[in-house]
Amino acid sequence: MDRRSFIKICSAVAVTGTMSPCFVQQTQAAELIAYSRVKLVDKQGNAIKASSLNGSEAYIFHYPYASTPCFLINLEKPASNSKLATSDGTEYEWRGGVGSNKSIVSYNAICSHQLAYPSKDVSLITYNAKQSEVAGRAGVITCCAHNSVYDPAQGAKVLSGPAVGPLSAISLEHDPATDELYATGVYGGTLFDDFFKAYKTQLNAELGPGKAKELVTNTAQVIPFADHTQTRIQC
């Protein structure tokens, strides 16, 4: 087999949404894990336009699994790439915001401390466009279970509180021609195994048996946070 064919195979595997350590041995969690390339759409199924995203609250979509929630946030200012470390010290580079203003960012909405996440009923982990009491500033993600504060403009790194690692980053692609957005993978470590274990019963009840671990393909529906979660706990 020549190198060209090998690369083709790896890419094909990546697109079908399975884990694909192509050239580099997947060391730790920090490396990008490529999942399906999924277009972000609205409730009607139409592609979301990056420039239409409101900065006053976060949006939610589920990726790479049907049950794993993600924040989609328009920071309304550019966010450049930065160096971060996962909870076990593995270094990685956060790629910065996307979109014409480099202000659109996305992270798994699962707290790295004790896995709080936005269910339909309630969420302790939220984005605060306005001032947060616990953080003493605006524009942060807070988890009110134990007061962890993350900075979405710096790869969701931990600013304060007991969380030991940043939120997992969703790699986003922006098409400047159409202004459409795609999610293509996750990097900076993942907590999916722990998440599925911790919420097995709850996710079965919310989504139906076995649905929690279904991989998302083609499109992912993006909705405003307030439409997704009934009770938002902010601190």
Added chain:
Amino acid sequence: MDQNSKLSRRDFFKMSGAAAATLAVGTASLGVTNAEAKTMSLNVNTKASLPKAKGPRLVIVGAGTSGLTIAKYAKKAYPKFDVVMVEKRDMYSSCFSSNLWYADLIDLGFLANHSFLDAAKNNNYTFFNATCTGLDRNSRKLITNMGEIDYDYLVLAPGIDYDYSRIGVKDPETETLLRTNYPAGWTMPTEHVTIRDKIHGFEGGTFIQTVPGGNYRCLPAPYERACMIASYFKKNNIKGKVLVLDHNPDITIKAKGFHAAFDELYKDYIEYHPSAEIKSVDLDKKTLNTEFGSFKFDDAAIYPGVRGSRLLETFGLVDPKSTQKEANIDGFKYNIIGDERVYVAGDSRPMPFSKSANTANTEGKYVAKVLAAHAQGKTINWESPRTICFSMVNASPMEGISVDAGYVFDDKKKSFGFSGDTKMFENRDAAKGRATLEWAQGIYRDLFA
């Protein structure tokens, strides 16, 4: 009976009856006597029936918040550990959040739907249901009612016991009555059941909730409980009053938030008496006597002083200078003085940290790292536990207050105090009320999933 004739059914039964009668008095006639009865117990050197240790064996006694945290995180930090959790209870039910059950904000399943077996299975350690009866630190053997367990490292996280002598009760008769009829509700789940029944069946009058002196388990809990009881009385039109008799000169934590709730929500339902140290108890007259007056009650939850678990005394591990009979350990490394194979963590610690779930959970993660490091010939820097604690002050609607505290060691005073970044969030609101539940669920997930 004619043995040679054919047996009729009636004859057969007659025979069986006679035989049975013989058997009933048979043993004596067979020559076995109990004349030489002696004390029977498990033979010394009977080993507990456990799988063979696959690495250095870390034995943990006590599957409460501290023990469960250490079991999971020590294994994670050093997978070579063969971790065995020894717990005497056969069912888990948490003390933390139990106050919320009194006002029906949660059900018993919230507290108890957590399996020791799942915790062990999910986190790669062995669960062993047994009660400890002895300890041989020379041979590194833990002795239980189910046999002996050899250890390389031992962590005791046995929690607290009540000390009734601190409310002037020294006779077993009165102590037994207090434990049974007026349980405190800070150790066994069965006490929670009793207390809830008292509240829900209360027909009116005075309900006393006492607050002990010293470093008692869960500083805000007696005040939170008063709020939950008052809330229940208010909601159900029960003409009851909660008399809070507090040994301390003021509410010991989140004072502003609790006073606000007492004054604004429960003016007719809670009466707060500080500096009310209980000197004696008269259960016939249903009266508690303090230096400044006697208080009669119709029912009560009497919380006496708190001390280290009696297991520490049995094992000879109590610090003779400790006023609460707590463990003789290094305040930073948690090992028994002079023995780096035996550790004590959780509420039996002598350090003045809050005796609470978040403290034990964060402390446990550090102790796990201490053990992992020691097993590999290393040491690590001290890390302060963190006390993040929510208290529900209103049940309808649910509103809470919270504290987020750390600890530092003052080299000059040679004592621990709160860290500079300690914060209290005392404006009660619905967000903190909801967070009170989610905080607990985070801990259950951390311990059991």
